[in-house]
Amino acid sequence: MSFFDLQGTLKPLTALKQFGKKPHTLKDIPWKKREASDRYRGLHFNDLDECIGCGNCSTICQNAAIDMIHLEGIEGKKGDSGLRPRVDNGRCCWCALCVEVCPTGSLSLTKDYIYVTEDPDAFLWTPGVDNPDGAERKSFVSDKDHSLNDFNRIPMPELEGKERVKSFAEVVLGYNEQQAREEASRCISCGICTEVCPDHMHIPEYINAIASGNDKDAVKIIYDNNPLPEMCGKVCTRRCEDVCAIATRGDSVAIRWLKRYATETAATADLTHEIVNPEIKEANGKTVGIIGAGPSGLTAAYYLALRGYDVTIYEASAKAGGATMYGIPKYRLPIESLDKQIGYIQSIGVKINFNTKVGKDISFKEIYDKYDTVFMGVGFPDAWPLGVDGDDAKGSMQAFRYLYMINAGDKVDIGDKVVVVGGGNVAIDAARVSRRFGAEVTILYRRRVADMPADWEEIEGAEDEGVHIIPQGIPTKIHKDDKGHVTGIEYLKAKMVADDKGGRPRPVAIEGSETILEATAVMAAIGQMGDYSFLPKEFEDKIKIERGRFVVNEKQQTGDPKVFAGGDAVNRTADAISAIADGFRACKAIDEYLSK
């Protein structure tokens, strides 16, 4: 200790040189705010218009900090729950997981971080309302590359285009188990999709069941309000996928394919029965007559039978399924699949009288009197003709009839050059079926390709298979040879003119742009219509038909309280899931009506 350490005493004194240097203190704080970094995780901001209220932020928040609340001025609509997140800043830890999982990217964190108050109740923070100017100060955002949502759908394995046209084998191969689990786990379970589903299927629940590996539960949940799920899983128009929260920035969850996967695991009717294990109520002695074994009729029949009613279906064709059986080509919906589902429906006690056309084989009056209530799911058995010159030529036909005949096993002569007029699914189906018979197929459509009402997958599939599409063409005349056979179709090119009333643009023909397409067959696929000739006049007045459709109330009840109706003959959307929804609604209404 007596040793004096000179260096050890003097060297520290060099620290005093710091006295002459400028301090690095940030002296503007707290009077001036210091800009946070470009990635700073500060207070939340939400773009209220972009947000769809899916509530994923609320679910991921491990602190239960985010509530979904009603905000004034924001109404729910399809694809928007109408709720908006509110953050409890007394819970938030600014981990920004809510941002990372926001499917729309509306939620972000800002550079603002100072919020000081004396009132502990003032820490409820509605992003976007409390900081309307936050958009300029966004820092931690989740763009498409960074989002934890999986925006890319697991691609569905399909047959090659060249392979497909060789046969009527099913084009879509379906997910295997792993693909299904992966695809199902993309779902964020918000349930926004259920609102647009006409049938309000329990989509998040069954997808969740698939994701967690419980396929049987998924099947059971699916069968809760849809007795033809495998059909839906293959051909549904799936409006649910349009509003899918994930679809705001990427591919929607393949809801349809997942349903297909789940129901395909129930490979036979017996197996389906075993899995669904339906609870059939004791017969209550009441009877229901159903006209038409289409989706709506089958649905009503199935759920009524479950509720203990004695149900009998009258079907004009040899097979049940209606438009799904006869209107949809087999490469999309194989007969076996439909047979399996109908077999299952029959297995719980639904009776179907095939080849019994009401109005011909049995009169409507008879059915009306025999049963306690009647449900009509008669569909649209006829199609609109093209209505141009030469419409009556041989080889000019309705696509819908064509499909019916093909599906019924008949042979139709179409030659080798087919022109299909129209842009709906029926047009595409007809085109693709014709392709499978080796014809060269052209689709003629009035508007642009993007305006086609058919599924984009179908359009792509058709193009893959070599179908040629001519958009913006308005057919004016069908040319025929001396024998009355079609030789070609003449059309005018059209330009798109914006609609003054704000509707979608209209095609307007360009004068003098006539073009002629060679054709051996022309198929019109511009819509179907109903055939109500089976109804005697007395009923027709009572039941009321307007614009070619039955008039029903919200319970599917027609003017005659005993008669209910559903399906294409009632709703304007004219797809299978709407028909199923009608049938399900009608079932509940009939149950209510008869239990009174």
Place this chain on the structure above:
Amino acid sequence: MYNDKNSKKIVETIQNWARSHSIWVLAYGTGCGAIEISPTMTSRYDAERLGFRGAATPRQADVMLITGYLTVKTVKRVVRVYEQMQSPKYVVGFGSCTINGGMYYDSYNTINLLDRYLPVDVYINGCMPRPEAVLAGLSKLQQIIREGNANGAEKYLENLAWYKENQRKIAPNWIAKAPDLNW
């Protein structure tokens, strides 16, 4: 003269000004927010230039910073320390945890609402609040003191029964053993 209303008011104004510019912070890191206290008090942010200074013992301290979550075990000590402090005294709640439980809202060992146990003058948002926010909160506290509204200590005495009841709820054995306020 001192009892004259006006001069009393003037004296109080001066006193409050002095109080707001000389705030001694109790060195008690109750939670994770304490990590941002060191930058706040040291060279980069230097809270001392605003009159903040560390105080080693509760007797000398003016403000207690509850830096985040409080476990049940800590609450007891915090209450004791708070009661040892001499009025006027202030409490600043840091971050989410003091407001509504924060991350640990479902933890069996942390309290959720600080204001049920102690009167809180200012809350600072954040998890944890960064030094700039801490300084903003502290200058808010200065403002409140200057306005004469920082009367947490009086509030605590007025509602002592209520506070004690809440404290007893989480620490039945401990508070019962201890005398009230007579540390």
Place this chain on the structure above:
Amino acid sequence: MKEIKDKMIAQIKAVFPEAVNKDYDGNRLDLTVNKEAVPSVLLYLKDSMGFRHLSHIAYVDWIEQGEFELVYILWSPLDKVKLYVHTRINRENPVIENIDMIWRQANTYEREIREMLGIEFTGLVAPDEFILEDWDDIPPFRKDFDTLEYVNRTFWHRPGREDAQDVRSTISERSGEEIPDFAKKYSR
């Protein structure tokens, strides 16, 4: 690495034939032993096989099987092998020998496990309380202890958030969807 591990297993098996090992990649060695054998196995591993560093004692509550699991994780600085020694204890009568004479630091782990899981260590000398103070419920790290329920009972949540809506039920109410009960467990 593989040879070293195989040699070690052979050596352990020779002394403790009832030990069960599981194969893993890398430097992980995995053993399962009876709880009675734990002190002797650990002592042997430490003194004769070079597993000198006790890295961790983990504990898991397997309530479905009615068992607690203790995992002693040892590290051999020379061979660079990480060894997991698993043992299971009956939940009904959770007692096990303490090992703080092999590694003094185990004392801390055992105090924690005693408090958090309620396992009794025979011969453990340590103050009763470790982390908790005046705890009057079941040991909190048992799976059947519901922490949120305890919080709701003991603390408060700040009022003012009651207007929160559930997205799924908002939509189903609006659309008239009826979610069956058996499906609800899959709702989020």
Place this chain on the structure above:
Amino acid sequence: MEYILIKVLEAMATFVLAFIVGMTYGGVVRKITGRVHNRLGPPWYQNFIDAFKLFSKTRGIHHGAMHFLGAAFLMVTSVVSLMIIPILAPGGHAWYNSWFTNLNFNGDLIFLIYIMTFGPLGMAMGAGQTGNPNSSIGVTRGLSQMVGFEIPWVMALVALMITYKTTSIVDFMNIQRETGTWLMFANPFAFIAAVLAMLGMFRYSPFDIVGAPTELASGPVSENGGKFLFTMMSSGSVFTFAKLVLYVDLFMGGANNLIMLVVKTFLLYMIPVLYGIVSPRYRTEQAVRWFWGWPTFIGLLAILYAVMF
């Protein structure tokens, strides 16, 4: 009568001066420390605000009568020593001559040595009463350290006394004025020993073990807040000033006017302050051993020097 009145006024003025200068020094030290810390530091008047705030505390807890002694003894110590130490050197105008000499008398240096240990004793009693073990330990350390630095300090003074055969501070000042040589040059060993002792006296690092926060919270003053702390703080400032003036008086020839006084005391004050900024603290026994090492040796040299020359 008039004379007494002037004396009283002078005494009061001394006190005010000491308070203001002492507190300002405290603030300036904080500012300088801050700058060395690479930061801005508080304003120079921060200590006044702090003191006023402490004075304005509405609730003060005390721990029985003995507790008051701590603050009271400190105050007595600082005031008494201030009253004894002549602030400005006699000289110049007649009225100026007697200014601020206050109560000095022959032998006041001896009395000072005694009175300067009086404060810590009071602290010891007060601290014991609080029941806070930190306080008791702090006081023990303070007394041990005092024992440490008293040795070189007293040796330095003894050396001076031996040389000049007087124990009156005013005499020392006169001697310096008359000879024109400051005593720090006349007996450099004594000055060095005294300065080294001063390091301990002012309780800056490395000799701040008494109230080392990381060990003892704030040591003896742990249980004192509000007005108690105000009293201690202000008496501390006054005492600091008094001690500085004493050094200036003894070794630097005193001061003729206030500016000179402030400059000299401030320079002197910077020695412990600057050394403190760059030093960790010694443990008690290390500190004591340190004081009994080099400083005592130098003190011995000083006495030898005084005896020989």
Place this chain on the structure above:
Amino acid sequence: MREKATTIYLGPQHPGITGNMMVRLKVIGDTIVSAQTEVGYLHRAFEKLQERRNWLQGFTLMCRFCVPESDPMENVYARSVEAIDGREVPERGKYIRVMVLELARIATQLMWYAGQNGSLGLYTMGQWSIGDRDYILDLFEELTGGRVYHMYQWPGGVRRDLPEGFTDKVLRTLDYLEKRLKDYDDLMFANSIFQKRTQGVGIVPKENIIEHGVVGPVLRGAGIRSDIRIDEPYEVYDKLDFEIPTQEGSDIWARALVRRAEVHQSIRIIRQVIDQMPSGEYFNKFPNPLKWIVPAGDAYVRVESGRGEVGFYAVSDGTIHPRRMHLRGAAYVHAITLLESILPGQNIADVSAIMNSLGTCAPEIER
């Protein structure tokens, strides 16, 4: 005559304690005769909470385990989940992780500079090093969006790529730090009083190392060359060139020298990382976090933090929630049994310095 021992409570409210814990000391005079650590003031039951959260949500809790050094915790979580789930991390992600870990190590050691000197009364050092640490926090803020809680490394990689021009900023900060470290050396390591206060104080006896599970700088301060980065190389440490500093002596001084050298090594590692930084992906996406199922299994991974070995044991039972998570921090063994065993006989003035030099981190002990 036997003196009566006084009980001193060091904490929980005490400026000398690191974090919120308590050491109950029995002292005679200034000498400690027995010590008992009491913890639990910061117990938040993370592991219980993680059982209620899913695999992603749990990650946000990790950085809170040890407040001053959050990144090693995130790293062990990410790596343990990767180990159970069989998830790969892209090369760039690994390099970024190493950079973050080493920056965190520097930040921790700067914090330690402050704590160690604060406990010895050299407050200037603390003011300097914490002020300079802030520049590293600024880097973190730019990289991760958070100053202290980064929540940056997660299973599969890191959360965001390096921002533009970030590496240049890192290099600039490192240059500045190296300059400052020289000042630190002059003020602290050259200081004779610092040496007197630390040499021969707080000695961890070499024969106690194994039974107390001593790790990290404390172990290396006792002359044993052991570091997870070379014992069980993780991320890309096997591709980097660095030294493991060791010191004989096993006292506070030796540990201080080890830590000082580690800062220099960390700077060296970061420079290499920036040189070698590959381009490409930084993150392998995991599935939708709400439905992410990790297969059943368990894993124990370790990381070398600034205070020593941090281990993390994770068990999955094949659901979206972890079955059990359990963290072992360096302080868990250091601050309890080791501290209790070396304190008796020491001076009460050194307790705080010893605790700092053992790397005590209260939140990590109690979790």
